[in-house]
Amino acid sequence: MTRTDRIFERASWIIAVACAVFLLLPLLITVLVSFTSSAVYTLPPPEWSLRWYESLERRSGLAEAVALSLNLALISTAASLVIGTAAAMAVVQGQFPGREAMATFVVSPLMMPGLVVGVALLQFLREIGFRDAYAGLLVGHMLITLPFVMRTLLAAMAAFDFSLIDAARTLGMSYGRAVVAVMIPNLAPAFLTAGLFAFLASMDNYPISIFLTDARNKTLPIKMLQYLEEQPDPSLAAMSSGLIMLTLIVLIIGSRTVGLNKMVQG
Amino acid sequence: MSVVSTRYEAPRAPWLDRFVLLAAPGLMYLALVFALPLALLLLKSFQNQDGAFSLAAYAEFFGDPYNLTVLWRTLRVALLTTLLALIIAYPTAFALARAQGLAQSLLLAAMILPLSVGVVVKAFAWSILFRSNGVLNDTLKWLGLIEKPIRMLFTETALIIGAANVFLPFMVLPIYAVIRQLDRSLPEAAASLGASPMFRFFRVTLPLTLPGVIAGSAFTFSLAISMYVIPSLIVGERQQTLSMLIARSYLFLRDDQLGSSISAILLAIAVAVVLGSSWLAGRVAGGRR
Structure with missing residues (x-):
């Protein structure tokens, strides 16, 4: 290692630490603000207090929004894992023409402008006379989770040795049983990662959902932005701090069981 | 380890492949x-x-100089956001690949944890930071760098910083994935043959990590070009972006024609990014063979 190498390495470390601080800064601000006693966002807070955590109960519609978002994220992620696994196997294992194009197509909704996808879907659903807001949201959220799942699974399956399935079949298993008994446990980390990222993306989606909601069905990000515009007080910071704690717990469990490195592999 | 090479391959028409x-x-x-x-x-x-x-809707859009300003601003902000994210992410991805044990876990957690907090919350946290009586101004004043508060909220710089912050993990992770698979003996081989550090970086390491850079940049750019929540909270109505124009035409003006033409323009840019990046990725992969 030459001197220049060492300078490069040290510089990359300094930037990495700065990057971590930069990334965590908005989270830190959120947590600090959530413990303030004042109704405006002054930092540092004049006094510490838990009043915004207590006020969460009284926020009308917040619990419903959380429940709706959790419901949509869970169902769309689960459905996407099933459909996505089948489609990813087809792309990785199949022999039919156009597989490359198919792989690009199934991941492409990730890179399309959310508002445009949302409005196009809304107009299409109206055209065919489909008016149920909840079902529309579910259909829209699967457009977020399916590509996320596909992206991770395509990468993981490209590295999976499919001859293991053939081996299980020569030992007498059916194709379906071989997939369940051999491939799924082998790719468990990829499923976990795919599921987690898809779930978070669904929970956080604003642009597609905004066109598909109605007065009774409002997802969490939509409700939060509405609160911020109407009556911004630190209760949202309190709720977000709760979500941060929840993810922290998931991450600690994830790092103990799967390893963080495996989790970001997708 | 393919012990069993007796893969069942019956002759059949390709389209009838059961995988279809x-x-x-x-x-x-x-x-x-x-x-x-x-x-x-x-x-x-x-x-x-x-x-x-x-073509009336397009004529209407391009006939209004205000819309052209918005189009240009959207492209500029997305480009600068991608650039800023890349400058921070590239060295970070290297450090992440070199790090071990606890240091690596902490860095990775710093990448994943922000994904759990919604864009709404993060953008709002930035708007608190950027306020003229906010933490950033107070800190700068305390350091003696400025005398009176400078206006940060509602500026394009604030928007770019906030957006880069939100999209940074999507830039770091693809680059990191490529660096981790990088054969570290290649730059070392170049060094043993007398290549200078600069030569090694630009002729060996950088070309090998380009696939990650392309993937991360394309993803970040396409997110930045269509962001809606971040500009509405950090710059507001004063400096609109294409997404804000779309939302305004549909949700407030109820002008479907105008809305769909702006949507089509934004869509065309996004499709160009997808096709362009996969073409570039193919070229980079092809050039190595």
């Missing part, structure tokens, strides 16, 4: 609720009220 059946649900779903609605939207942007072919 596995792909069918996912493909049909995306075709029906993603590709078809977007195609219909595109079609609508070329029609007038009576359904006849017309």
